[in-house]
Amino acid sequence: MKHKKLKIFLWSLAFVFLMGVGAAAGYAAYITDQMKQTAVDSHQELDRGEKSEKRKEVVNPEYDHTSVLFVGIDDSEKRSSNSTRSDALVLATFNDDDKSIKMVSIPRDSYTYIPEIGYKDKITHAHAFGGIDATVATVEGMFNVPVDYYVRLNFNSFIEVVNSIGGITYNVPFDITEQNSADQAGAIELEEGYQRLNGEEALALARTRKYDSDLARGQRQMDLIQEIVRQSMTTSSMSNFSEILNSISNNLKTNLTFDEMISFKDYFLEKQGLSFEKMQLQGEGMRKNGVWYYDVYEDSLLSTKSELRTHLNLEKPDDDQGVNTFADDADDEDET
Numbered sequence: 001m002k003h004k005k006l007k008i009f010l011w012s013l014a015f016v017f018l019m020g021v022g023a024a025a026g027y028a029a030y031i032t033d034q035m036k037q038t039a040v041d042s043h044q045e046l047d048r049g050e051k052s053e054k055r056k057e058v059v060n061p062e063y064d065h066t067s068v069l070f071v072g073i074d075d076s077e078k079r080s081s082n083s084t085r086s087d088a089l090v091l092a093t094f095n096d097d098d099k100s101i102k103m104v105s106i107p108r109d110s111y112t113y114i115p116e117i118g119y120k121d122k123i124t125h126a127h128a129f130g131g132i133d134a135t136v137a138t139v140e141g142m143f144n145v146p147v148d149y150y151v152r153l154n155f156n157s158f159i160e161v162v163n164s165i166g167g168i169t170y171n172v173p174f175d176i177t178e179q180n181s182a183d184q185a186g187a188i189e190l191e192e193g194y195q196r197l198n199g200e201e202a203l204a205l206a207r208t209r210k211y212d213s214d215l216a217r218g219q220r221q222m223d224l225i226q227e228i229v230r231q232s233m234t235t236s237s238m239s240n241f242s243e244i245l246n247s248i249s250n251n252l253k254t255n256l257t258f259d260e261m262i263s264f265k266d267y268f269l270e271k272q273g274l275s276f277e278k279m280q281l282q283g284e285g286m287r288k289n290g291v292w293y294y295d296v297y298e299d300s301l302l303s304t305k306s307e308l309r310t311h312l313n314l315e316k317p318d319d320d321q322g323v324n325t326f327a328d329d330a331d332d333e334d335e336t
Helices: 009-024 029-042 125-143 155-164 199-207 214-232 241-248 258-268 298-311
Strands: 066-073 086-095 100-106 111-114 119-122 149-154 168-172 176-178 188-190 193-197 252-254 277-280 283-288 291-296
Touching: 029 252, 029 258, 066 125, 086 125, 086 298, 100 125, 100 298, 111 125, 111 291, 119 125, 125 149, 125 298, 155 199, 168 199, 168 214, 176 199, 188 199, 193 199, 199 214, 291 298
Parallel strands: 066 149, 100 277
Antiparallel strands: 066 086, 086 100, 111 119, 149 252, 168 193, 176 188, 283 291
C-alpha cells in the first residue's frame, strides 16, 4: 500500500523567513550565535557552485532579485537516502525593488523533462535520480528561470516546530479524519471552523488529500505558510526562537549562508507586512504506460514562466524550452 507522505514545503519556506524575523527583531547575541551555527551546520553547496548557468553573475539577496526553491522530503528510516523523492516543491521569486514575493506550488506528479536521466517523468523522481542538484536542474529547465538558492527540509521537525510557537490558529475548511505522524488511522479528527491547531493537527491538515483536489491542497498549504510565519512573529512565539532552531537544525540543508538568510528580513519590514502572491499550475491527470501523471497545461506553464521571469527582471529569452518541448518519455511501469 502506498505510504502517505507529508507535503511539508510550508515549514521549509517559513524557516528562511523566520531567520529574517529573528534578525528584524534584534535578537540577543546568544540567539544570533545559535542562528549562525544553525546556518553553518545546514550549509550544503550545489555541485554547480554558487551561480546558476542561467545567471551571468552571482546574485546577492540583499540587493538583487533572487529565487529560492523549497523542497520538502520524507527522509525517514523506512527509505534509502538514494531513493528519497521530493514530497513538495515550491519555487519562490523575490523582487528587491518592491519587496514582493511570488510563489508557485509545483505538483509532485508534474510530467516534465529531467536532465539527469534525459527523459520526461514525474518531477518528484528527480530527487531520487540525482538529489537536490537534479531537482534544481529540472525546475530550472521547466520554468526557464535560474534557481539561485534551495532550502531542503524533511518533515521530522514539523510537529515540534508548530508546537514550539504554541500552535497556529487556522480556519479549517472542512471536517477531516486523518492519520497521525505514527500512521495511526483516524487518530486526528478536526471539525470545520476557526480553531487552534497543535503540531499533529496542523500536519494532518497539511497532508490530507482525501477532501479536495491537488490544486486546492497546494493553495491550503500556502495559506498555512502565511499563518505559520505571521503567528511566529508574535512576542510569545519569538520567546521560543531558540527551541524552534533546535527542532529544525538536524533536518535542514541549504546553500544559503547566514548573511544571505538575514538579507530577507527587509521583506518583513514593509508597511503591509509579509505578503506573497500564490500561483498554481493548471493541468489535468493523465495515464501513460499505466502510470498516472499531472499534465501541466501549456498556456498555464507559459504564463507562470513569464510572470516569474518578469518578477526577476530577466530578459526575454531567445528560445523558451519548457515542459512540453522534450520528446523522450519515461518507460515507467511503477505507479507511485
